[in-house]
Structure formats: C-alpha cells, structure tokens
Amino acid sequence: MKDICISEENTILEAMQQLDQSAKKVLFVQDEGKLLAALTDGDVRRWILNKGGLDAGVKDVANYKPIYLYEEQAFMAGQVMDEYSIDAVPIINQERLIKDIILRKSPEKKITDFGKNIPVVIMAGGIGSRLSPYTNILPKPLIPVGDYPITEHIINRFCTYGCRQFYMIVNYKRNMIKAYFDDLHKNYQIEFITEEKKLGTGGGLSLLKDKFKSTFILTNCDILIDEDLSKAYRQHMESGNVITIICSLKNFVIPYGIVNIGDSGIVEAIQEKPQMAFFTNTGCYFVESEVIENLNYNETIDFPQIIEKYIKLGRRVGVFPIGEEAWLDMGQMDELEKMKKKLGC
DSSP states (O other), X not given: OGGGEEOTTSBHHHHHHHHHHHOXXXXXXXXXXXXXXXXXXXXXXXXXXXXXXXXXXXXXTOBSSOOOEEGGGGGGHHHHHHHHTOSEEEEEOTTOBEEEEEEOSSGGGOOOOOSSOOOEEEEEOOOOGGGTTHHHHSOGGGOEETTEEHHHHHHHHHHTTTOOEXXXXXXXXXXXHXXXXXXSOOSSXXXXXXXXXXXXXXXXXXXXXXXXXXXXXXXXXXXXXXXXHHHHHHHHHHHTOSEEEEEEEEEEEOSSEEEEEOGGGOEEEEEESOEEEEEEEEEEEEEOTHHHHTSOTTOOOOHHHHHHHHHHTTOOEEEEEEOGGGEEEOSSHHHHHHHHHHTTO
C-alpha cells in the first residue's frame, strides 16, 4: 500500500518517479495515514502540458475530491471502479484513515483501440553501430529481444491498437529484413520502402509521397513505448498538432560536485552530485501526412530538423509526456539488456 501513497509535500517529479515504479497509474495523497486526495498520471500529464513545473508540490495538482469507500462498503469496489473508470479505490474508516486500497487486476495492461487503422512507419535503415558486433551480422531491426526481433515486438504492439498497415524504410542489410518478414504468417500488411542512399532519420519519409493522406505514426526501429498511446492519439487530434512527440522523463545524476563560480573567481556554491530532470525525445511521433508531402524527394534530412522547421513556421508541435520506465530503448548494449528484463525475456 505504501508504494501508492504520497505526501502533499512531495514534488511532481517525485510523484512521476513513484507512478513509474508502482505502475499503478494513481497515487493517494495522505497525511499521517489520512486520505486527502488522489493524483493520477493524467493529472500529472495535464499539469506538464499546461507548463507546470516538475518542482511544484503534489498539493498543486492533486484532486481533493477523490472517490473512496468506507470499510463496510468495500464489497462495492469493483462496481465503483467500473462506474468511474478508475483502477483503484481507497478504503477508509470514519476518521478517514486509509485501511486498504483495492486495485483492479492488471490495470496497466489496458489498451484502447485507436478506432481506425492508423499507418505506422518504422525507420529501419540505420547501421546500428552502437550495437556492434551484433549488427555486423544482423541488421538492427532483426536483433532478437527474447523470441522475436525488436521490429516484430513493435508491430505486434501497434496491432493491439488496431493498426494493420505498416511501412518499413530499409537500407542496411535490407534483403535479410525482407526475407524474414516474407516468411512470417501475418495478420497485417507491410510494405518495404528502400533507401538507395542514407537519407537520415527523416528523409526516407519523402519516399512515401502519395502513399496515404492521413495521420500516421513514425517510430524508430529500436524502441517500445509501454504506455497507452490511444491517449496520445486523442491529444494529437484534439490539439491540432502537426507533430506530437512522445517524450519520456529522464533523471540524470551528475556524478561530480558542481562548483558555481562568481565574479573574481569566488566560489558561490557547491552542489554535490546534482540531479537533473528533463524530457527527452523517444523517437516515436504522431505526424500529419502534410509533413511527407512537403519534403523534397530523396533529400537527406533528420526528423528533428523537420520538427524545427515547423516550429519556425509557427505550426503546432506538441508533446505527450510519459514516465521514464515507459520508454524501452535498445539502442545500446546496456539498454538492450534492460529491455529484455522489462519484457520478461
């Protein structure tokens, strides 16, 4: 129960870390065991999107009218969770002390269908030099994570959202990639788009001109997002973004003491191993098809350059923030091992 209880004095950053670790999507704010409020991952996300700081207190964001049940009403927990579409209900006594928290079974596994067949473009043309020597033999898209290559994990994950139309942009060892997927029994369609030269992380999209006229998903071939992306799609459509970047919280502790130097070389302060928290680009995006149509055919360009262009034009480029543990990246050896462990491989 302690893993989903938090104090008013904790920060939003600490709440995000706790939500990540507990994987329960909700925390209950308490003071000396008394229920005060509830804080969901959605509350935190809305706070961030409204430019709220990560150093703000939980009390600035939490819902102080939480749904709860008294001890004698505990038998109604399932009904209440269904009625209010929530994943946990605190059980309190007459003094509002939390006596128990009833959780819906495996709430983190709920995924909502997109409601339409959104095309998915997988950027799979790179050499994957950071995964050498594996990639000296296999192309990165075929590096196994457990029983399946990483790209098959990616495709299967998007199939759970109702996606059935996939485009894979290939270059390095492309015939091996094509041969693997040609031999699979598939319930989806996959088309291979061949780069004859290296076009960067965005230029390959120009080879898709006139393929589709709708919102599509762009993803690197070495990442998985362990979050309900139907929420990201809904936010993308409602906000009118031309591009929505899936961004992950990243915590980094600088392993040194940082010396702040003022005028005349005077030391003003020393910070011992300070912690930095920021949002980083995961390499997964919701994108409008006009982005493809506005690219110069077969021109080398990275996708961040494309994003910068739309920002300079004053177009809406948004973010969908997720927790640090929801981004699985196998771009480096140590991260590959983490991904295997997270997926139970």
